[in-house]
Amino acid sequence: MRISICAVGRLRAGPEKLLIDDYLTRFERTGRALGLGPARVVEVEDKKNAGMGAEADLLRKALPKGAVVCTLDERGKVMSSPDFADRLAGWRDAGRQDLALIIGGADGIDPSLRTEADFSVSFGAMVWPHMLVRVMLAEQLYRAATILSGGPYHRV
Numbered sequence: 001m002r003i004s005i006c007a008v009g010r011l012r013a014g015p016e017k018l019l020i021d022d023y024l025t026r027f028e029r030t031g032r033a034l035g036l037g038p039a040r041v042v043e044v045e046d047k048k049n050a051g052m053g054a055e056a057d058l059l060r061k062a063l064p065k066g067a068v069v070c071t072l073d074e075r076g077k078v079m080s081s082p083d084f085a086d087r088l089a090g091w092r093d094a095g096r097q098d099l100a101l102i103i104g105g106a107d108g109i110d111p112s113l114r115t116e117a118d119f120s121v122s123f124g125a126m127v128w129p130h131m132l133v134r135v136m137l138a139e140q141l142y143r144a145a146t147i148l149s150g151g152p153y154h155r156v
């Protein structure tokens with residue numbers, strides 16, 4: 001199952017980008033034998049600054065056809081890392097070819113796009129900067145792959 005992290009805004013070179021690249025490379029290596037990955041980041045930019053509705057339209061265009069659509073949203077479901085891993089495995093086992101994980105911009109994800117999504121994951125009730133959410137999501141994907149492969153990375 002291919003994974004697209006669809007995010008609003010361009011991430012400049014810097015520590016966040018390095019971390020994302022590192023976790024997604026590790027995810028690709030670990031996930032290959034599990035039928036998970038590769039994962040890529042698809043950035044959309046609302047150059048006219050037309051607001052959440054315009055961002056939602058750009059995000060919709062970036063979604064692979066037939067993808068499971070999952071938003072990252074503080075109002076979503078708070079999950080443990082093993083539960084997130086099981087959720088990924090469930091979509092894979094259901095034969096889904098693509099998963100799109102959507103991260104909003106400074107104003108969040110337009111309500112219309114939130115209601116269209118199949119699922120929504122929360123990293124807790126606090127609001128995080130979207131650039132950090134990209135890093136956290138990339139790490140959770142790698143962590144999920146290690147959980148499913150029985151590796152020692154995830155310890156509780």
Ligand SMILES: C[S@@+](CC[C@H](N)C(=O)[O-])C[C@H]1O[C@@H](n2cnc3c(N)ncnc32)[C@H](O)[C@@H]1O
Pocket residue numbers: 071072073074075102103104105106107108109121122123124125126127128129130133
């Ligand atoms: C700065 S936040 C926008 C917050 C905005 N006030 C809202 O209502 O969604 C940018 C994006 O980061 C992601 N995000 C921020 N905090 C999150 C959390 N606790 N859990 C999951 N995603 C989060 C969401 O995708 C959000 O659209």
